[in-house]
Amino acid sequence: MTRTGRRPGNPGTREAILTAARDAFSRQGYAGASVRRIAAAAGVDPALVHHYFGTKDELFTAALELPFTPAKVLPQVIAGDPDGIGERLLRTFLGIWDGPGGQQGLAALRTMLARDAEVGLFREFLISQVLRRAVEEYGLPDAAVRVPLAASQLIGVVLVRYVLRLEPLAGASVDWIVATVGPTIQRYLTGELPAPGPAD
Amino acid sequence: MTRTGRRPGNPGTREAILTAARDAFSRQGYAGASVRRIAAAAGVDPALVHHYFGTKDELFTAALELPFTPAKVLPQVIAGDPDGIGERLLRTFLGIWDGPGGQQGLAALRTMLARDAEVGLFREFLISQVLRRAVEEYGLPDAAVRVPLAASQLIGVVLVRYVLRLEPLAGASVDWIVATVGPTIQRYLTGELPAPGPAD
Numbered sequence: 001m002t003r004t005g006r007r008p009g010n011p012g013t014r015e016a017i018l019t020a021a022r023d024a025f026s027r028q029g030y031a032g033a034s035v036r037r038i039a040a041a042a043g044v045d046p047a048l049v050h051h052y053f054g055t056k057d058e059l060f061t062a063a064l065e066l067p068f069t070p071a072k073v074l075p076q077v078i079a080g081d082p083d084g085i086g087e088r089l090l091r092t093f094l095g096i097w098d099g100p101g102g103q104q105g106l107a108a109l110r111t112m113l114a115r116d117a118e119v120g121l122f123r124e125f126l127i128s129q130v131l132r133r134a135v136e137e138y139g140l141p142d143a144a145v146r147v148p149l150a151a152s153q154l155i156g157v158v159l160v161r162y163v164l165r166l167e168p169l170a171g172a173s174v175d176w177i178v179a180t181v182g183p184t185i186q187r188y189l190t191g192e193l194p195a196p197g198p199a200d
Numbered sequence: 201m202t203r204t205g206r207r208p209g210n211p212g213t214r215e216a217i218l219t220a221a222r223d224a225f226s227r228q229g230y231a232g233a234s235v236r237r238i239a240a241a242a243g244v245d246p247a248l249v250h251h252y253f254g255t256k257d258e259l260f261t262a263a264l265e266l267p268f269t270p271a272k273v274l275p276q277v278i279a280g281d282p283d284g285i286g287e288r289l290l291r292t293f294l295g296i297w298d299g300p301g302g303q304q305g306l307a308a309l310r311t312m313l314a315r316d317a318e319v320g321l322f323r324e325f326l327i328s329q330v331l332r333r334a335v336e337e338y339g340l341p342d343a344a345v346r347v348p349l350a351a352s353q354l355i356g357v358v359l360v361r362y363v364l365r366l367e368p369l370a371g372a373s374v375d376w377i378v379a380t381v382g383p384t385i386q387r388y389l390t391g392e393l394p395a396p397g398p399a400d
Binding site for chain 2: 113123126144152155165166168172176179183184187193
């Protein structure tokens with residue numbers, strides 16, 4: 001097969017869109033970036049961006065190469081007994097990294113954490129895709145404080161289990177991790193926490 | 201000032217020792233690596249390694265460019281009321297990353313997490329410098345299970361506060377983080393935890 005330049009389905013076109021998306025989300029934030037301008041920067045029609053990547057949310061997730069879209073995952077986590085939200089979130093999260101796309105997602109996470117340009121993109125992802133939803137769509141009280149705390153434990157577990165591969169977390173069953181670490185996530189999301197004091 | 205080749209104090213000599221140390225610790229582990237062989241690989245006398253870097257523990261920490269040596273930090277954390285160990289550990293840990301060497305340490309941590317070769321070195325560091333001490337020197341019950349859990353939360357807080365710079369953790373006072381996250385570390389280190397089940 002010879003390469004005949006850009007066309008629908010051409011990996012070069014997909015990559016050009018993702019590059020333009022990373023640049024736009026990184027410089028303008030999620031709210032400021034537009035699919036229309038991303039398409040223009042990539043030299044394609046906006047309809048092609050939607051055809052390849054779906055919604056703006058899904059384009060953002062694809063640009064980060066993360067194996068999940070919060071808009072699809074969060075509803076099932078948040079539905080149900082509030083006392084089980086910590087365990088459900090952790091179980092769902094571990095399932096994602098254990099599942100298809102998990103390995104590629106890990107590589108993307110590690111790269112993002114290492115590079116200043118991309119770490120800002122990851123922060124914007126957490127703010128616009130996770131935190132904003134928790135506030136606006138699910139009305140989680142004190143989400144702006146609680147979600148980053150939960151994120152700190154979730155990111156730490158992912159790094160120790162899948163990247164550092166430190167036992168017992170590396171080889172432990174999901175059930176054991178959920179029973180052990182789930183109460184931490186639960187407390188951060190719904191438990192009593194000290195009021196934030198002034199920064200020092 | 202002209203460069204006149206290797207000599208005591210020459211940055212090239214220090215770097216050669218650190219490179220040989222990284223290679224040895226990475227391939228042979230902490231216990232298997234020897235200062236004598238590291239010195240030989242770097243083309244220097246073992247006494248020079250000790251002169252520059254102190255003990256084998258300190259050489260390991262220097263090789264990782266981390267801003268602390270567990271052998272020096274852990275005694276002050278572990279001394280005192282066992283019910284305050286979580287808060288002391290977290291407060292000490294945040295002080296290290298906020299202090300001199302913190303920025304360089306963060307850069308080193310991010311690089312290690314991103315590279316397969318170095319992630320093994322970091323795991324070996326946690327096992328030989330932190331976990332082994334907790335077991336052998338301080339007799340922490342179930343340290344092999346508890347220390348990695350505490351590490352997952354500590355690493356997560358460092359990444360969210362200093363790398364992702366996600367509020368409120370980025371700008372929060374150390375007191376607030378200690379009051380909020382300290383109980384998690386305390387529970388992992390001394391609280392009741394589920395018995396590890398079979399891996400799945």
